[in-house]
């Protein structure tokens with residue numbers, strides 16, 4: 001489904017990622033863990049075209065997407081819920097969701113039933129339904145996070161990239177977010193998840209990759225990584 | 241009192257012209273944080289293209305009103321094309337290299353080129369644009385209003401309303417708003433944001449071209465006509481705030497009315513002064529404009 005090989009990327013002259021190789025198989029949930037500044041967000045940005053990779057290959061369903069502008073990558077079916085939510089503050093919740101379906105509404109992707117999908121998002125996130133006419137900028141942080149996820153799902157994506165969907169949320173909401181991710185996984189949505197809560201991410205994921213200073217430091221089935229002493233010491237803390 | 245109302249009326253129609261041009265500045269500022277400093281020349285070209293089409297149609301036997309109406313789609317299409325060209329030639333490259341001043345220099349330079357082109361094609365002498373409506377004023381409650389002044393107000397409002405509706409109702413309009421909110425996030429929605437910016441330049445020049453053909457019948461038409469209007473509309477955009485559609489209408493009216501009041505009660509020679517004083521006051525005390533939220537950066 002999504003294959004990243006020897007990806008090198010960074011900002012300006014600063015190289016952040018050093019030959020990263022990640023594979024996200026169809027219908028699987030893969031998580032990318034690592035400390036602050038390890039390069040997780042940079043990896044997702046390079047995949048979705050927010051920054052241009054300097055070398056390496058990225059393929060989506062066999063199509064090379066490395067170096068394409070982000071709108072073209074989105075139109076090929078890759079959705080990215082970016083770090084920091086990035087909802088459109090002056091637009092309503094409904095309009096934000098409609099924009100998530102922009103390629104479907106403008107003939108760049110199969111249309112399907114946008115209205116019905118919007119209803120499904122409201123079932124998944126009832127809080128958004130109550131606030132459907134509210135401007136996204138006036139939502140609470142947790143509500144914005146749900147909106148960002150729902151907006152990405154409105155693409156009906158082949159692959160969904162999630163960058164810290166639980167960032168800044170109260171513990172109860174974090175649980176909710178993980179429950180939602182588990183539900184998406186049951187619906188066989190292919191996902192690449194970046195999370196600060198490494199333990200919870202490995203619990204829900206099929207495979208995991210560990211990123212350290214822009215280099216891959218380990219990878220494997222999630223359950224196996226979770227029991228790896230080095231991973232436990234570095235990322236899972238005393239809690240596990 | 242009668243005098244005052246009379247002055248108010250002429251101030252309003254001039255003010256709406258400023259408002260439409262300033263609205264054009266806002267359109268590109270919203271999506272790209274850049275402005276077309278050749279906006280006045282976009283107005284000039286719109287008016288002159290309109291002049292040629294209208295006189296040609298009248299030569300073919302059309303009435304001035306019919307000729308004017310038929311010319312509008314052409315003038316607006318010309319505005320779209322001219323604005324796209326400005327973005328392509330002057331802005332895109334400067335934005336790619338993240339050059340802060342590049343787009344300022346290049347849009348000013350393109351403005352000068354357009355003005356020279358206008359002088360070469362239409363000459364340096366002002367032309368008389370055939371008025372589509374009767375030039376004799378009609379009397380409303382003792383106040384004399386020229387029909388064209390009413391057309392200016394209606395045309396300006398229609399233009400701004402149309403853009404507002406487009407932004408609110410259509411998915412493409414929402415894509416424009418999304419690009420103004422957060423360009424990277426809009427790209428992630430599958431929106432081609434460079435195209436959105438080209439489009440906002442096209443629409444910005446369309447506003448100026450429309451302002452040109454609206455004002456042309458009540459003023460002298462020629463290569464010089466846009467320079468002062470573009471500059472004053474820039475003041476209006478600053479006064480009204482670069483992010484508020486209502487702001488530019490109010491800002492335009494404030495400037496138009498103070499100008500005609502000064503022109504009447506003080507001296508026509510001083511009629512440009514109050515607007516500039518207002519501009520300086522706004523810039524020192526409320527740099528985001530009277531109604532705006534975003535201050536213009538490093539310009």
Ligand SMILES: Nc1ncnc2c1ncn2[C@@H]1O[C@H](COP(=O)(O)OP(=O)(O)OP(=O)(O)O)[C@@H](O)[C@H]1O
Pocket residue numbers: 011014016034035036037038039040041042043083
């Ligand atoms: N826009 C940028 N310009 C320059 N350097 C950047 C930029 N964004 C990130 N970096 C640098 O790239 C490196 C990796 O950052 P990245 O955001 O990918 O980390 P992360 O793994 O997502 O961290 P976190 O868990 O804190 O979100 C860091 O050293 C950071 O300082």
Ligand SMILES: [Mg+2]
Pocket residue numbers: 040041042083
């Ligand atoms: Mg990050």
